[in-house]
Amino acid sequence: MSTPRPQPKLSQRAAWCHDSAISFLMQQGVENPRVLSLAAGLVDQSSLPVAEVQQAVTELMRDPERGRHVLQxxxxxxxxxxxxxxxxxxxxxxxxxxxxxxxxxxxxxxxxxxxxxxxxxxxxxxxxxxxxxxxxxxxxxxxxxxxxxxxxxxxxxxxxxxxxxxxxxxxxxxxxxxxxxxxxxxxxxxxxxxxxxxxxxxxxxxxxxxxxxxxxxxxxxxxxxxxxxxxxxxxxxxxxxxxxxxxxxxxxxxxxxxxxxxxxxxxxxxxxxxxxxxxxxxxxxxxxxxxxxxxxxxxxxxxxxxxGLYEPHAEKVRATYRTKRDAMLQAADRYFSHLPGVHWVHPHGGLYVWMTLPDRIDTSFRGPLFDEAVHRQQVMYVPGDLCYAGPPESRPNHQMRLSFGVQDVSGIGEGMQRLARAVERVSDEA
Ligand SMILES: Cc1ncc(COP(=O)(O)O)c(C=O)c1O
CATH class of the missing domain: 3.40.640.10 (Type I PLP-dependent aspartate aminotransferase-like (Major domain))
Structure with a gap:
């Protein structure tokens, strides 16, 4: 008979960090690769500054002495x-x-x-x-x-x-x-x-x-x-x-x-x-x-x-996101405005649209909407309750954070349509 292996005795700080929501969300993304993510806070892939970085690396490495300095x-x-x-x-x-x-x-x-x-x-x-x-x-x-x-x-x-x-x-x-x-x-x-x-x-x-x-x-x-x-x-x-x-x-x-x-x-x-x-x-x-x-x-x-590459790039990035923000707001109007009790914030910047559903629709990981969205409609959002402090039962749990960061314009439209379908399905059942 083998003796049980001693378990690690982690610090109090490790216990306080346990159960991180971000790890669960990332795991959901990995386990469901076909899911369209309106959850990820990642930035727009197509506007990442490849040419600018290439030019800067070449310049930085031009002088071997300086190259060695920055590699130290x-x-x-x-x-x-x-x-x-x-x-x-x-x-x-x-x-x-x-x-x-x-x-x-x-x-x-x-x-x-x-x-x-x-x-x-x-x-x-x-x-x-x-x-x-x-x-x-x-x-x-x-x-x-x-x-x-x-x-x-x-x-x-x-x-x-x-x-x-x-x-x-x-x-x-x-x-x-x-x-x-x-x-x-x-x-x-x-x-x-x-x-x-x-x-x-x-x-x-x-x-x-x-x-x-x-x-x-x-x-x-x-x-x-x-x-x-x-x-x-x-x-x-x-x-x-x-x-x-x-x-x-x-x-x-x-x-x-x-x-x-x-x-x-x-x-x-x-x-x-x-x-x-x-x-x-x-x-x-x-x-x-x-x-x-x-x-x-x-x-x-x-x-x-x-x-002089930073400002022109930042301007380009802003133009890209402005278009994507508008696409998400238009899709919200198109797919959600007929749903009673649903409203959302029109942001002047950033990466997110914050949407509120009627109180009775639980958007948390434990509720029916997350399951319907991820496993049947194949779209993911960040449950709003994660963004409040306090014990889970005391937090508002009928909101969603929707990101227009990572999807392109057509992905945003498709994702919003799928999400509206998920909301309609669980509203019918609620
Ligand atoms: C409000 C806020 N602060 C800080 C960060 C940290 O970002 P980073 O470490 O990439 O600068 C983020 C990332 O999404 C954020 O949303």
Missing amino acids: YGTSSGAERLRGRLVEHVARLEGTTPDRLGIDIGQVVLTTGSQQLLSLLAEVLIDPGDIVFVAAPTYFVFLSVLHGVGARVISIPADDDGMRMDLLEAELARVEAAGELSRVKLIYLVSWFENPSGISLSAERRQQAVEIAKRWSKRQRIFILEDAAYRELRYDGPELPSVWSFDAEREHVILAQTFSKSFSPGLRVGYGLLPRDLVAPVCDRKGNDDFGSAHFNQHLLATVFDL
Whole structure:
């Protein structure tokens, strides 16, 4: 008789990360290859910058000395050459000049996608039981990151102007009354075209958010993490100032941005503009992970900027997505508008259309719609309940995140038609 093999004894942090929704969704995609995915947050395949990258690699490798330099390890905070370019780039986005930006190059940290920055910040700011405020709904992968460090996540309802600042303030007052203000560390805001809702925080609320963070920093500093992943994917609608722009002292707001959406996610280059006293903790923590993100890719992107290839490409990408956004909205009108109780957000940018169904239609993994959609109609969406914090039974579960990122125009039309059929089938049964 063989003795049972000892089981691994995983850490508490591993237990907190267990059951990640993103792994389940990816597994569904792999197991059902014929399924048309309106779930994947991947970017448009046909507009990826092959020619631009080829040109930049050739340029980068032209001088063998420079080639060897970029193939060597870099530093935890990343290549100075790209960080310098980013100061110029962000200044352009902010409508100012690099010397008026109010930061120096030492406050720019390059990471492996902006996702790594989100994770590093959670690591350096959050102890188990610390409080983080997020919008309801919000980016579900960041919710996993927060659970992974044992954060207590408090959801603040959002409306058409983004997170409700009056409700944020009311929650802060409640937390203070409970004697827990010292546990509040972070307010997380996806300020442009929120993933999943497509909604942007209004200019007024951006300013209020900074005022609130300052006013409630009575014991320790409360930070705002401004996740601006979709900032450069604006197709129409008003131009908005960043939340970061209202933080004149550059003390409260961390600005996280990425090249994944506007250029290429495969390069995995994201970056943060950090308050000065967060730079060393973030870089020390990052040193434990990787001693610095891909040095080669950082120089590649700097070369893309040097050759003037970035902006024209980003413009092309925006035009492609604008067309695909319109295609999804037209398909929504065509296939869903006759269904009672169904409505959706018209996003001015980003990659998602957020659709609400009647309450009785459960869109979660456990409900009949997901099964009907994936296994019979062969189309996949992201269940809306994943984008809310809190126990599963307390989350709204009649919404869907639909992405126009990865499908072409005809795939979008076909996917929306299939999804409408799935909704009709389960509505008949409900
Ligand atoms: C809101 C948001 N933030 C951050 C990220 C991370 O992207 P990346 O790590 O590719 O920069 C994503 C990716 O989809 C996102 O939707």
